[in-house]
Amino acid sequence: MAAIQLVRQVGTGQQLELKAMREVQIADTGVEYLSWSLRETYSRHYALVTLVPGTLLTKQMISSVRPELGPSAARVGLALKAGQFPSGLKPGYRVQVIHAPLQGGSAGRYRVLAPSALIDGVEKPVTGGSPGLISVIVDSTVSPAVAAYASSGEIALAELPASR
Known part of the structure; x- marks a missing residue:
């Protein structure tokens, strides 16, 4: 499976950038890692926690809504x-x-x-x-x-x- 791995740190609330991602091949372990083929979509998402280089992305780590910019x-x-x-x-x-x-x-x-x-x-x-x-x-x-x-x-x- 082709997954997304980070090559740069992405701080909490910051938007993921394509240049912070790279493709890695991983075995299917049952963990739902984000697919490399959807990297363009995920580049419009925000980190819910600080993500460090080497991290394999999962849906629980990101949000399409910027977490810091709530109504208050x-x-x-x-x-x-x-x-x-x-x-x-x-x-x-x-x-x-x-x-x-x-x-x-x-x-x-x-x-x-x-x-x-x-x-x-x-x-x-x-x-x-x-x-x-x-x-x-x-x-x-x-x-x-x-x-x-x-x-x-x-x-x-x-x-x-x-x-x-």
């Missing part, structure tokens, strides 16, 4: 400068979204706005002084605060490496 989720764009986010962030990683006040009476009063936001997109800075553009998926109840604080430079991200 919002996608927020952040323009962050060096020091406001850790290097090496990639789509699928989990982060804390933290309100980090700059000045005034609330300076130094840090507050976690989203304890486990999903990184949805990362664009590297064009020049040293330009911000990194990062999209996060958060609960829609906190998205207005995240957007407002981000617009004034008062958002920081902390990676949750155990959630990769």
Whole structure:
């Protein structure tokens, strides 16, 4: 049987890409692995869990509906400068979204706005002084605060490496 094996990591909630798949021949063991002949269809699906290279795909690992984008989720764009986010962030990683006040009476009063936001997109800075553009998926109840604080430079991200 020709099955789909992953050659790249696919984070939770991320779309499977054709370039992350390869064909492998396996024996029929009774496990319902996804067929290589349907790879185009499955390339429009999303990972329900983090999938590592070498994984043979099954239906239980993927969904045609993006799991993070339910009715209570919002996608927020952040323009962050060096020091406001850790290097090496990639789509699928989990982060804390933290309100980090700059000045005034609330300076130094840090507050976690989203304890486990999903990184949805990362664009590297064009020049040293330009911000990194990062999209996060958060609960829609906190998205207005995240957007407002981000617009004034008062958002920081902390990676949750155990959630990769």
